[in-house]
Amino acid sequence: MKLYDTQRAPNPRRVRWLMAEKGIEDIEVVQVDLLSGQHRTPEYRGKVGAPHVPALELDDGTCISESLAICRYLEALHPEPNLFGRDAKEQAVIEMWTRRVEMYLANPMMLTVRFTHPALAALEAPKPEVAAYNRDSADRYMKVLDRRLADREFIAADRFTIADIVAVTGIDFGRLIKYRLPAEHEHLKRWLDACRARPAAKAGM
Amino acid sequence: MKLYDTQRAPNPRRVRWLMAEKGIEDIEVVQVDLLSGQHRTPEYRGKVGAPHVPALELDDGTCISESLAICRYLEALHPEPNLFGRDAKEQAVIEMWTRRVEMYLANPMMLTVRFTHPALAALEAPKPEVAAYNRDSADRYMKVLDRRLADREFIAADRFTIADIVAVTGIDFGRLIKYRLPAEHEHLKRWLDACRARPAAKAGM
Numbered sequence: 001m002k003l004y005d006t007q008r009a010p011n012p013r014r015v016r017w018l019m020a021e022k023g024i025e026d027i028e029v030v031q032v033d034l035l036s037g038q039h040r041t042p043e044y045r046g047k048v049g050a051p052h053v054p055a056l057e058l059d060d061g062t063c064i065s066e067s068l069a070i071c072r073y074l075e076a077l078h079p080e081p082n083l084f085g086r087d088a089k090e091q092a093v094i095e096m097w098t099r100r101v102e103m104y105l106a107n108p109m110m111l112t113v114r115f116t117h118p119a120l121a122a123l124e125a126p127k128p129e130v131a132a133y134n135r136d137s138a139d140r141y142m143k144v145l146d147r148r149l150a151d152r153e154f155i156a157a158d159r160f161t162i163a164d165i166v167a168v169t170g171i172d173f174g175r176l177i178k179y180r181l182p183a184e185h186e187h188l189k190r191w192l193d194a195c196r197a198r199p200a201a202k203a204g205m
Numbered sequence: 206m207k208l209y210d211t212q213r214a215p216n217p218r219r220v221r222w223l224m225a226e227k228g229i230e231d232i233e234v235v236q237v238d239l240l241s242g243q244h245r246t247p248e249y250r251g252k253v254g255a256p257h258v259p260a261l262e263l264d265d266g267t268c269i270s271e272s273l274a275i276c277r278y279l280e281a282l283h284p285e286p287n288l289f290g291r292d293a294k295e296q297a298v299i300e301m302w303t304r305r306v307e308m309y310l311a312n313p314m315m316l317t318v319r320f321t322h323p324a325l326a327a328l329e330a331p332k333p334e335v336a337a338y339n340r341d342s343a344d345r346y347m348k349v350l351d352r353r354l355a356d357r358e359f360i361a362a363d364r365f366t367i368a369d370i371v372a373v374t375g376i377d378f379g380r381l382i383k384y385r386l387p388a389e390h391e392h393l394k395r396w397l398d399a400c401r402a403r404p405a406a407k408a409g410m
Contacts, residue, residue, distance in 0.1 A: 069300035076293035088281035095274035129334035
């Protein structure tokens with residue numbers, strides 16, 4: 001299998017982090033240069049079917065894009081440590097939290113960076129109202145998450161899961177625009193430090 | 206089990222549609238009135254943990270929000286007809302397409318309606334740039350989907366799946382702002398008509 005990857009973007013980092021948690025080392029990693037538009041070439045689009053990174057190419061040539069589809073597929077091949085839930089109910093709770101942190105925090109943070117960071121203005125015209133709308137959403141969800149973590153070690157279960165990966169990689173992406181976590185979010189800060197201290201967190205920071 | 210549901214919104218319709226495809230009839234459906242803010246009451250938030258509809262309350266009191274987490278949970282309880290994939294690879298392909306149509310079409314259409322429709326201005330101030338950004342995304346993805354459907358009956362597999370449900374319910378929600386499918390998208394139109402003709406499509410139109 002081959003993973004089409006790119007440094008710095010938050011979605012590929014979800015996959016690298018999951019691979020590091022599971023100790024997956026038998027996937028060839030191929031770097032795709034977004035700034036030079038390598039993901040938009042006919043060759044890449046022909047293979048993946050979309051200009052999306054990351055993508056996982058299976059041995060039969062099938063390409064899977066969408067980081068969370070890739071992560072769930074890798075969990076099926078490498079079930080331990082379990083990151084998506086052990087039974088239908090736990091899977092549902094973990095998926096619920098993963099989607100919440102993705103929709104209300106990670107994706108809004110990504111769009112805030114995209115429409116704020118000067119280097120990305122080359123890719124798409126700045127959209128201040130879109131940036132502000134998304135930043136408000138991310139800010140609001142930080143507060144929700146801080147409350148959630150007041151009496152829990154991790155977001156979705158009594159152990160580290162894919163929901164934590166999606167939340168941390170989303171927050172960390174804000175570093176590109178020097179996003180600072182509001183100081184009053186002490187529970188969020190404690191959880192963030194604990195996640196960042198995991199050996200797998202280093203996977204392609 | 207109880208499903209907290211609301212008419213017209215697109216996400217609860219995904220769940221109703223899936224339930225109708227699977228013939229699930231043993232779940233009590235409770236209507237939540239969004240316009241009067243019933244989802245924001247301490248009672249509802251205390252139960253679901255968020256002001257989100259739909260939500261599925263399990264018999265042990267656990268509440269699952271996020272329509273796709275609910276749908277996947279119901280698939281685990283009622284595996285047939287299969288809508289999420291029969292093995293890890295098919296599941297990955299279906300999840301990839303489900304996420305694509307959600308992120309690039311259904312969610313953008315939802316935000317376009319939210320920031321365009323006059324009745325919804327009561328809930329949130331109009332944001333014309335956010336509406337335009339999302340409408341562009343939905344328009345662009347209609348084109349991608351039309352090409353995808355040129356030589357295929359359904360979006361993600363050789364049968365109807367959850368990806369089709371997410372795409373149709375997203376497109377149908379555009380009716381609130383009289384969104385018209387561009388006439389040149391003949392493949393998309395054929396697929397849309399076929400999906401709308403399914404008996405389950407009537408589930409809470």
